[in-house]
Amino acid sequence: MARAAITAVGRFLPEDRLTNADLEKMVDTNDEWIRSRTGIRERRILWDKDKATAYMATEAAKDLLRKRGLDASEIEAVIIATVTPDMFFPATACLVQHAIGATKAWGFDLSAACSGFLFALSTGASFIESGRHEKVLVIGADKMSSITDYTDRTTCVLFGDAAAAVLLEPADEGYGILDTIEQIDGAQADLLCMPAGGSLNPPTHETIDKKMHFLHQQGRQVFRYAVEGMADVSVEVMARNGLTGDDVRYLVPHQANLRIIDATARRMGLTKDKVMLNIERYGNTTAATIPLCLNDWEHELRRGDNLVLSAFGGGFTWGAMYVKWAYDGDKVAASAEAEMVAEG
Ligand code: ACO
Numbered sequence: 001m002a003r004a005a006i007t008a009v010g011r012f013l014p015e016d017r018l019t020n021a022d023l024e025k026m027v028d029t030n031d032e033w034i035r036s037r038t039g040i041r042e043r044r045i046l047w048d049k050d051k052a053t054a055y056m057a058t059e060a061a062k063d064l065l066r067k068r069g070l071d072a073s074e075i076e077a078v079i080i081a082t083v084t085p086d087m088f089f090p091a092t093a094c095l096v097q098h099a100i101g102a103t104k105a106w107g108f109d110l111s112a113a114c115s116g117f118l119f120a121l122s123t124g125a126s127f128i129e130s131g132r133h134e135k136v137l138v139i140g141a142d143k144m145s146s147i148t149d150y151t152d153r154t155t156c157v158l159f160g161d162a163a164a165a166v167l168l169e170p171a172d173e174g175y176g177i178l179d180t181i182e183q184i185d186g187a188q189a190d191l192l193c194m195p196a197g198g199s200l201n202p203p204t205h206e207t208i209d210k211k212m213h214f215l216h217q218q219g220r221q222v223f224r225y226a227v228e229g230m231a232d233v234s235v236e237v238m239a240r241n242g243l244t245g246d247d248v249r250y251l252v253p254h255q256a257n258l259r260i261i262d263a264t265a266r267r268m269g270l271t272k273d274k275v276m277l278n279i280e281r282y283g284n285t286t287a288a289t290i291p292l293c294l295n296d297w298e299h300e301l302r303r304g305d306n307l308v309l310s311a312f313g314g315g316f317t318w319g320a321m322y323v324k325w326a327y328d329g330d331k332v333a334a335s336a337e338a339e340m341v342a343e344g
Pocket of ligand 1: 028029030033034037038113114115153154155157192218219220221222223226256257260284286312313314
């Protein structure tokens with residue numbers, strides 16, 4: 001069976017920044033509380049009301065295609081992990097497929113909150129492993145500002161907007177996505193959810209007045225499950241592949257809270273230099289956090305590096321993945337730079 005490898009990455013970040021100082025003017029909070037409880041200093045927000053998740057996902061896909069020198073018509077499937085689709089339907093994947101000109105692709109959206117990218121990556125990998133496809137685009141994209149209540153200090157400090165994309169292709173023997181663990185448990189579904197807008201609570205004046213179209217979270221309780229769940233699966237994926245902390249080059253964690261990430265790294269026996277961390281700059285961008293990390297660390301990644309990707313999110317959904325990185329990232333970064341110089 002051919003494994004699937006990530007062979008290219010790309011990203012989109014809105015330009016506007018929402019800093020902790022900005023939030024101090026909006027709700028009763030302060031920089032010290034936000035930094036010490038979450039690790040976040042600022043997030044990017046797509047304030048433009050005419051642009052949404054499909055726009056960000058399209059830009060991330062274009063960035064990837066440009067860096068990889070690939071024509072969109074070669075893409076066979078587009079999977080978009082998101083909980084903030086432009087509309088319930090058509091799927092964001094359809095909008096992105098059209099916008100990038102992926103004329104031969106099919107695709108769909110996948111909803112698994114903060115584990116969405118991991119689940120989408122696992123799904124995309126199956127298409128490669130089965131031999132059905134050779135080029136699958138997997139994108140994590142969320143405009144969290146569209147479902148965030150900026151009068152609720154317990155949630156509005158946490159989230160940001162972003163999109164990031166990866167390309168999956170058949171891997172050389174021994175490389176790529178080597179193992180995955182995925183789990184869901186709906187028993188605590190109400191601890192982290194957006195109560196209205198779906199078929200249970202369609203939009204009414206009442207649902208709007210009760211702010212039911214925003215994300216709601218019982219933070220302290222979710223924290224307890226997240227800290228345990230993310231560490232458990234990360235340690236399990238290491239154990240069943242015979243990996244120790246020394247073998248792992250990077251933990252690529254979902255960026256929900258610095259304290260959850262630190263606890264996971266500790267249980268995996270990893271030092272801080274082996275943890276990809278950008279929550280400080282972007283906050284929690286839900287499905288975009290893991291591919292954003294891969295994009296931002298691409299230049300440091302080398303063929304053969306052992307990565308553990310790990311996430312926990314609403315649902316609950318959680319999982320971990322063991323990846324043997326398939327290419328030297330410094331060469332891609334260098335050639336992208338040369339291309340930009342050549343283009344002037
Ligand atoms: N500024 C100042 N004070 C605040 C703020 C704020 N922004 N927010 C809450 N507080 C107060 C609370 O009111 C509370 O006050 P009280 O003790 O007087 O009641 C106090 O701070 C402590 O509140 P907690 O909720 O216990 O704070 P905690 O240390 O748990 O941190 C946080 C909150 C950051 C939300 C944390 O619980 C967390 O990270 N939870 C998990 C998030 C997560 O992993 N989600 C899953 C992924 S997201 C997804 O799937 C979409």
